[in-house]
Amino acid sequence: MPHLNNIFRAALRMVGESARAEDVVQEVYLKAWQSFHRFQPGTNCQAWLFKILFHCVNHHRRSWLRFPLLPESGVTEANLAYVAPIPERLTDDDILDALDRLPADFRAIVLIVDVEEFSYKEASQILSIPLGTVMSRLSRGRKLLRDQLGEVARRYGIRKAGGLS
Amino acid sequence: MNPTLPNKNRLKDAVNSVPVPEGFEDRLRIQIQAHRVPSGAHSQRRWVLRLVPVLVAAGVLAALSVAYQFGHFRLTRASRDAYIASVSSHLGEIMRIGLRDHIHCAVFRKYPKNPPTAEEILNPRFEKGVKPISTQYAGLIPIVRSLVPETFRMTLAHQCTYQGREYIHLSLRDESDTLSLVVTRKINGESFHAEDILPALTESGIPMYQAGVQRFQISAFETADYLVYFISDLGKRQNMDLMLALAPRVKGLLAKLEIS
Numbered sequence: 001m002p003h004l005n006n007i008f009r010a011a012l013r014m015v016g017e018s019a020r021a022e023d024v025v026q027e028v029y030l031k032a033w034q035s036f037h038r039f040q041p042g043t044n045c046q047a048w049l050f051k052i053l054f055h056c057v058n059h060h061r062r063s064w065l066r067f068p069l070l071p072e073s074g075v076t077e078a079n080l081a082y083v084a085p086i087p088e089r090l091t092d093d094d095i096l097d098a099l100d101r102l103p104a105d106f107r108a109i110v111l112i113v114d115v116e117e118f119s120y121k122e123a124s125q126i127l128s129i130p131l132g133t134v135m136s137r138l139s140r141g142r143k144l145l146r147d148q149l150g151e152v153a154r155r156y157g158i159r160k161a162g163g164l165s
Numbered sequence: 166m167n168p169t170l171p172n173k174n175r176l177k178d179a180v181n182s183v184p185v186p187e188g189f190e191d192r193l194r195i196q197i198q199a200h201r202v203p204s205g206a207h208s209q210r211r212w213v214l215r216l217v218p219v220l221v222a223a224g225v226l227a228a229l230s231v232a233y234q235f236g237h238f239r240l241t242r243a244s245r246d247a248y249i250a251s252v253s254s255h256l257g258e259i260m261r262i263g264l265r266d267h268i269h270c271a272v273f274r275k276y277p278k279n280p281p282t283a284e285e286i287l288n289p290r291f292e293k294g295v296k297p298i299s300t301q302y303a304g305l306i307p308i309v310r311s312l313v314p315e316t317f318r319m320t321l322a323h324q325c326t327y328q329g330r331e332y333i334h335l336s337l338r339d340e341s342d343t344l345s346l347v348v349t350r351k352i353n354g355e356s357f358h359a360e361d362i363l364p365a366l367t368e369s370g371i372p373m374y375q376a377g378v379q380r381f382q383i384s385a386f387e388t389a390d391y392l393v394y395f396i397s398d399l400g401k402r403q404n405m406d407l408m409l410a411l412a413p414r415v416k417g418l419l420a421k422l423e424i425s
Contacts, residue, residue, distance in 0.1 A: 001190050008185050018186060025189075026196050033197055037211070095179035114173050115180045145176075 001029065003046045007053055010111050013099060014057045027056045047118060051126045054108060061104060090152060098148035106141030113138050235379060236272060245273050255378045259360050262330070263394025264383055267345040269327045271320075271336040271396075286322045298322045302333045302348070304418050309335050309346055312410045317344065344397035344404075346411065348419070350390055357387055368409045371416060377401055384408035388419045 007028060012021040031052050032039075039048055099107060112123045113134075123138075124131045232238060236252070239245045249268050253261035286306070287297050298306070306322050317337035325332050333348040357364070357374050364372035365384075374385045382404035385394045393415055395408035 001193060004190055004193070005181075005185050008189065009180055009183055012183060013180060022186065022189060022192075026193055029193060029197055030200050033200075090175075092179040092182045095176055096183070099176070099180070110176075111180070115177045117177075 003049050004029075006046065006116060007049055010050065010116065011053060011057070013096070013107060013111055014054075014104065015060075016100065024053070024056050024060065028053045031056070044122065046116075047122045047126055050112065050116065050118070051128075054127055057108075089156075090149060094152045095149065098145055098152060101148050102141060102144050105137060106144055109134060109137045110141040110145060114142070236268070239273065245269070252378055252381070256376050256383075257360060257362060259355055259357055259362065259392070260374070260376045260383055260385065260394075262349060262355075262392060263345075263347040263385060263396055264378070264381060266325065266327050266330075266332045266334055266347050266349070267336075267381070267394070267396040270323075270325055270332075270334050271343050271345045274321070274336075281320070286319065296324045298324055298333060298335070301422055302418075305333065305335055305346065305348070305415065308411065308414045308418065309337070312414070313337055313344070313407060314339075316340075317342075342398040344395070344399065344407070346415070347394040347396060348415075349392050351387070351392055355392060357385065357392075365405070369413050371412050373405065373408065373412070375401070375405060386412055386416070388416055388423065390423050391419050393419070 004025070008021060008025050011024045011028070012018060015021050015024055028049060032049060039045070099110065102110065108127060109123060112118050112126055113120065118126065120131055120134050120138075123134045127134070129137075229238065236248045239248050245268075249265050252268065253264055256264065287303065302324070303322075306319070310319065316339045318339070319335065319337050322335045325334055330349060330352070335346045337344050357372070362374055365375035366373050371386050376383045376385075380398050381396055382399060382401050383394055383396050384405045384407075385392065386408070387393065393412070395404060395411060397404045397407070399407070
């Protein structure tokens, strides 16, 4: 099953629960199976699967309370004014918790570009958004994540700064 | 967490630290097998998609075929005659006489954009190879013009021959319908009465006969020497109403010719 682990982990980050992520992943591979004749050999299979994944996620997100649609503006602007320091001694759970707190659109772009390391162009195709939106959303997503991590650090009393490159 | 890793890698490691549930891949395979599209379904779907243009073409051909059966796209003389024979075969012999000429002249005829004037219609040189209506029958023109609704414009008034029989033929058209008054001399004692056809009604002492086939409605009556038909694409009732209006004056004009 190609790229299953990456797809599952991204689904989990997007939907929040393992059981729900399994459902989404099942839907992704079913859709991929049924529409495999549309896949063009030689193109990026992982990007194709991620495109299906985010299509499935977007299809379900409105019906999931865990996954409300957040307006892009407002959520971010207030937070962007303060660039929080990022400590190095954070656990995986702290980082995942901070990532999960991001609004879905920002979480998606951070996952695609920073975790899965797709190019901006591929991210644009996966999420069906313009390249400019990819870049602005990624910038905001990173800053929000840094802010969230800074919150965690303050709770721990950690002051040493770091940050996502 | 390894504090020496760059921060982007820390994020990546954190995300990848979550294990995929044990046996998930096996469960997924089973679930996909359960939902699996039957073998060949994709190619079947592709075949169905390829069939769409074939089905559309078949539909168009069927429509053209039906249209052909109803007299459209008859480009050759032979195919037109075949259509006339085919349609006429549904009628009694005496009703066929008028319908044949109507279809031959008024249906298959190509009409000019602007209908001819009365003078043009009566001009022998107006239409090559066509004999204009003779003066003895010219009185039919004002009768028809005065009784047929003004929306119909006269497109022809001539004397013609079809399959060896002579006709006096006046035809009118509006945007959608064509109608004809067809008059022909009786040959060998032809008569509605003699063919035991019952009149649909009798108006002003004139027995009126009626028949219909495909889109054509035929109303007819006879005089001592003539068979008179009114044929149109109008409804049965409307066709008969127009014939009822025309019949007394047409009969009067033909009666004068019979006496002389």
